[in-house]
Amino acid sequence: MAHASAFLDPRISAYLAAHAKLSDPLLAELVDETRLTYPELHMQISPDEGALLRLLVRLCGAGRAIEVGTFTGYSSLCIARALPPGGRLLCCDVNEEWTSMARRYWERAGLTDRIELRLGPALETLARLPMGPLFDFAFIDAEKTEYIAYYDALVPRMATGGLMAVDNVLHRGWVAGTAEPDERTHLMREFNEHVLVDPRTESVIVPIADGLTLITAAEPGWRTPD
Numbered sequence: 001m002a003h004a005s006a007f008l009d010p011r012i013s014a015y016l017a018a019h020a021k022l023s024d025p026l027l028a029e030l031v032d033e034t035r036l037t038y039p040e041l042h043m044q045i046s047p048d049e050g051a052l053l054r055l056l057v058r059l060c061g062a063g064r065a066i067e068v069g070t071f072t073g074y075s076s077l078c079i080a081r082a083l084p085p086g087g088r089l090l091c092c093d094v095n096e097e098w099t100s101m102a103r104r105y106w107e108r109a110g111l112t113d114r115i116e117l118r119l120g121p122a123l124e125t126l127a128r129l130p131m132g133p134l135f136d137f138a139f140i141d142a143e144k145t146e147y148i149a150y151y152d153a154l155v156p157r158m159a160t161g162g163l164m165a166v167d168n169v170l171h172r173g174w175v176a177g178t179a180e181p182d183e184r185t186h187l188m189r190e191f192n193e194h195v196l197v198d199p200r201t202e203s204v205i206v207p208i209a210d211g212l213t214l215i216t217a218a219e220p221g222w223r224t225p226d
């Protein structure tokens with residue numbers, strides 16, 4: 001299974017994945033093709049996380065979304081499908097080969113008119129965006145050493161009522177342990193503390209998949225406190 005939770009009982013993880021309602025046959029095909037083509041299937045978000053992203057995009061009425069970390073396209077399909085007609089999803093990734101699979105699935109899903117892929121380091125792509133309320137929904141799932149920088153680049157670009165979702169924040173549950181098993185644990189702890197003390201936002205960590213932080217503005221408009 002793609003990216004099952006490492007800290008949940010495997011039976012519960014499997015049950016959650018089996019009961020995520022995603023009425024999109026292309027998603028199962030994408031999981032299969034990714035599994036057959038790349039050893040990095042584990043990078044793909046799980047079906048229950050995909051279902052949650054889709055629900056969140058709908059709930060916040062997002063019309064403009066951004067994704068940092070696209071891989072073969074699973075999360076982008078979930079997000080783009082939830083956008084209204086005329087909605088736009090900007091995908092940021094560095095890998096041409098992986099995202100060429102995503103492009104094929106966007107085409108098959110009839111979503112090419114609402115998805116734009118920018119290939120290149122995400123921090124450069126983000127830095128080139130104008131400041132201001134550009135996005136109603138943001139999903140971060142790329143290079144873990146850059147999470148704080150993605151977050152800081154996106155906060156001033158979120159629209160009123162917007163929602164940010166950040167993946168892998170529990171890192172197998174190790175962030176809550178006392179040992180220091182690896183560098184990623186350290187990075188995710190740093191990111192989680194950064195968000196926790198940021199007066200601009202409110203947030204909660206949802207223990208789904210590898211942990212997903214949901215972030216909204218502390219005050220309407222995501223404005224920076226004076």
Ligand SMILES: C[S@@+](CC[C@H](N)C(=O)[O-])C[C@H]1O[C@@H](n2cnc3c(N)ncnc32)[C@H](O)[C@@H]1O
Pocket residue numbers: 043044045068069070071072073074075076092093094095098120121122123141142143146
């Ligand atoms: C965990 S995968 C994303 C999985 C995807 N959300 C899905 O559901 O399949 C991380 C992605 O981030 C991309 N990535 C890594 N470093 C990056 C960077 N500096 N800028 C943009 N993308 C990057 C990788 O190429 C990879 O496709």
